[in-house]
Amino acid sequence: MSRFDLKVGLESGAKVERRLHQDHFGPISMIKWCAWCQQFMHEIAPYDDFSITHGVCDSCKSEHKNLFANDVVQRADFLRELFYALFDAGRHEDFNAAVRIVEDATAANCKPIDILLGMISPMLYEIGEEWKRGALSVEAEHRFTAFSEKVVQLVQARISTATATPIPTGGPLLFLMNAPGNRHDLALRILPIWLKGRGAKVRIFEDDIHQDRLMRNIAAERPKYLLISMAVTEQCEGVVEIAKTVQALPQNIRPKTIVGGYPVKAGLIRSIPETELLSNISALQIA
Numbered sequence: 001m002s003r004f005d006l007k008v009g010l011e012s013g014a015k016v017e018r019r020l021h022q023d024h025f026g027p028i029s030m031i032k033w034c035a036w037c038q039q040f041m042h043e044i045a046p047y048d049d050f051s052i053t054h055g056v057c058d059s060c061k062s063e064h065k066n067l068f069a070n071d072v073v074q075r076a077d078f079l080r081e082l083f084y085a086l087f088d089a090g091r092h093e094d095f096n097a098a099v100r101i102v103e104d105a106t107a108a109n110c111k112p113i114d115i116l117l118g119m120i121s122p123m124l125y126e127i128g129e130e131w132k133r134g135a136l137s138v139e140a141e142h143r144f145t146a147f148s149e150k151v152v153q154l155v156q157a158r159i160s161t162a163t164a165t166p167i168p169t170g171g172p173l174l175f176l177m178n179a180p181g182n183r184h185d186l187a188l189r190i191l192p193i194w195l196k197g198r199g200a201k202v203r204i205f206e207d208d209i210h211q212d213r214l215m216r217n218i219a220a221e222r223p224k225y226l227l228i229s230m231a232v233t234e235q236c237e238g239v240v241e242i243a244k245t246v247q248a249l250p251q252n253i254r255p256k257t258i259v260g261g262y263p264v265k266a267g268l269i270r271s272i273p274e275t276e277l278l279s280n281i282s283a284l285q286i287a
Contacts, residue, residue: 034060078108087123090147098151102158112158113197116190120155124148124186145186152189159193171199171286172224175217175255179230180208180238187229187261191281198286211245218246223255225284228275230261233268243274258284 034057082105089097105115127144130136136144174195176188185206192202203221205214218226226246228239243257257275262268264277271277278284 075108079110082108082110083123086120086151087126090123090127090144090151093143093147095147095150098147099154102151102154106158112155113193116152116155116193120148120151121187121190145184148186152186156189156193171201173201173203173221174225174227175203175205175214175221175223176227177205177209177214177229179228179235179259179261180242181235182229182231182261184229184231191227191229194281195286200286211242214242215245215249218249218255219253222253226255226257228257228259228261230259230263230269233263236263236269236272239272239275243272247274 082101086098086101089095089101102115106112124145127136127141131138131141176191176195178185178188188204188206192204195202203217203223226242228242230236230239239259243259246254246257258278259269259272259275260278260281265279269277
């Protein structure tokens with residue numbers, strides 16, 4: 001028996017899968033799906049590891065208690081294969097393959113919004129990791145982002161087709177914006193769909209907005225949260241200034257400032273004064 005065989009024999013299957021994937025693609029939050037109904041559940045630590053694991057959501061627990069039953073494991077394996085296939089299609093800019101993959105995921109009862117949040121978002125973080133390590137040129141990163149935008153449009157069209165009646169939005173108002181200097185707008189397109197699907201009302205600020213205008217909007221509309229998406233650590237200074245200005249507002253109109261994005265997930269930023277860092281968007285209390 002070779003040293004490699006011995007090492008593999010001592011590791012669990014999940015650990016082997018993760019290690020082999022990292023060897024091939026580089027570092028990859030754990031994305032947890034319900035293995036039975038194929039619903040994206042949430043992310044689990046480590047939040048800068050974007051491989052797929054499986055469990056059973058609350059609605060399916062009463063029916064499927066054995067997480068290691070053959071049919072449960074097979075469904076989880078199928079989701080992993082779809083994720084890696086979608087990532088590979090992005091590398092080769094093969095949109096036709098992406099269309100087929102999205103169709104396969106939909107046929108497997110994956111909801112379109114779950115495809116966005118549980119597959120496309122992690123895929124974008126992975127490609128960001130490759131760019132950070134120098135394994136991907138800026139031009140290639142831009143092409144991959146453009147490919148992802150087309151896939152987002154495809155999935156959004158499926159959401160519009162599948163949603164016959166508007167989802168009630170009786171929940172709180174949330175303001176969503178990029179950190180100053182963040183020109184990546186895919187998060188601003190994906191997150192509102194997911195948040196609205198959970199009953200929240202969302203207002204998006206797509207371009208850099210002057211702080212005075214932002215404060216006037218906050219005072220007039222009184223959102224529960226101000227959500228800020230960062231792409232790189234260098235954007236921290238701008239976020240600090242916004243958070244400081246928000247904190248100076250009267251308490252009865254002051255929203256909680258919540259910051260997320262790649263630097264938060266990857267642990268590159270540990271704290272920002274007057275804010276809450278959110279590695280896992282599904283942990284956000286909407287109600």
